[in-house]
Amino acid sequence: MQQSPRAPSVDGDAPPLIRVQDLSQFRLPDHFRGRSAIMVLIWWTVRDTLFLWSPQPLYGFRNWLLRLFGAKIGKNVIVRPTARVTYPWKLTIADNAWVGDFVELYTLGEIYIGESACVSQNAYICTGSHDLRSVGFDIFAKPIRIEAEAWIASDVFVAPGVTVGRGAVVGARSTLLRDAPPYAILAGYPARVVGSRDPSLTPGDDAAAA
Numbered sequence: 001m002q003q004s005p006r007a008p009s010v011d012g013d014a015p016p017l018i019r020v021q022d023l024s025q026f027r028l029p030d031h032f033r034g035r036s037a038i039m040v041l042i043w044w045t046v047r048d049t050l051f052l053w054s055p056q057p058l059y060g061f062r063n064w065l066l067r068l069f070g071a072k073i074g075k076n077v078i079v080r081p082t083a084r085v086t087y088p089w090k091l092t093i094a095d096n097a098w099v100g101d102f103v104e105l106y107t108l109g110e111i112y113i114g115e116s117a118c119v120s121q122n123a124y125i126c127t128g129s130h131d132l133r134s135v136g137f138d139i140f141a142k143p144i145r146i147e148a149e150a151w152i153a154s155d156v157f158v159a160p161g162v163t164v165g166r167g168a169v170v171g172a173r174s175t176l177l178r179d180a181p182p183y184a185i186l187a188g189y190p191a192r193v194v195g196s197r198d199p200s201l202t203p204g205d206d207a208a209a210a
Contacts, residue, residue, distance in 0.1 A: 025136035032108070032139070034089055035070075043069050043088060054081050066091065074115070090127075094148065109141030109160065114148035120172075122155040129160055147182070156191075167197050 033040055051065055062081065063073045070089030079099040085091055090107040093099070097113045100121035105111055108128030113119060125146070131138040142161030146152060150164045153172040164170065168180040171187030171194075180186050185195035 019135060021137055022135050023137055026139075027136065028139065032141070034087055039069075040087070047085065052081055056081060080121075100154075108139075110143040112143070112145045114146060114150065114166070116148055117146050117150045117152075119146065119152045120154045120156075123152045124157045125152070126158060127160050150180070169197060 035043075046065060046069070051062055054061055058081075059078050062079050063077055066073050066079070066085065066088045071085070072092040074093060074095035074097070076096045077093050077099075078097075079093070080101045080103070082101045083099045083103040083105065085105045085107060087107045090110045091105060091113075092111070093113045094115040094117070096116045098118045099105070099113070100119060100123070102122045103119050104124045104126075105119075106124065106126045106128060111125055111127060119125065125144055127144050128139060128141040131140060140160070144158055144160065145163040146158075147164060147166040147168075149167040151169045152158065152164065153170060153174070155173045156170045157175045158164070158170070159175075159177045162176055162179055164176070164180045165182030165184065167183040169185045170176050170180060170191055171185070173189075174187050174191040175189045176186065176191045178190070180191070181193065183196055183198040184193045185197060186192060187194050
């Protein structure tokens with residue numbers, strides 16, 4: 001682990017402060033974006049104009065724009081115009097999936113959204129963060145997978161590296177820091193299993209599943 005340098009003391013009589021974060025040392029790793037800086041700026045310009053301003057029913061047009069910039073988009077995909085994609089070349093959306101208003105697909109790493117999965121409004125799917133133990137605030141990315149028929153409800157945060165299992169539900173305003181088992185219902189901060197969507201279970205079995 002990188003040793004933390006000591007910052008100069010403001011008060012001569014006080015012990016020197018331990019420096020834990022120096023943003024002047026931050027460096028973006030080579031090829032981190034996956035495309036050139038110019039291509040990133042072109043996409044952001046398109047996203048914040050043509051994509052954002054497009055009328056809501058023009059799902060095909062927005063899907064075309066995403067494909068044009070390298071995203072893999074299936075059939076009958078619905079992406080609302082206020083959804084934001086950081087790097088579309090790191091995005092895969094399977095058939096019949098929905099992405100709601102003001103969803104943030106922070107694709108520093110790969111994001112996969114499975115068939116008939118739903119990501120509801122204001123959800124934040126976050127593949128990247130910083131190493132809190134690095135003085136240089138090193139950046140990293142880990143992929144996120146949202147498997148088929150899963151539902152990420154409104155205002156949910158999904159952390160880097162998480163997989164949401166097939167058919168799982170993450171309740172509104174939850175924070176998902178670990179993998180969600182298939183068909184599980186999760187809620188809370190941090191999110192935990194509170195029930196099951198498994199059709200083989202009767203409603204009374206949900207408590208046992210939790």
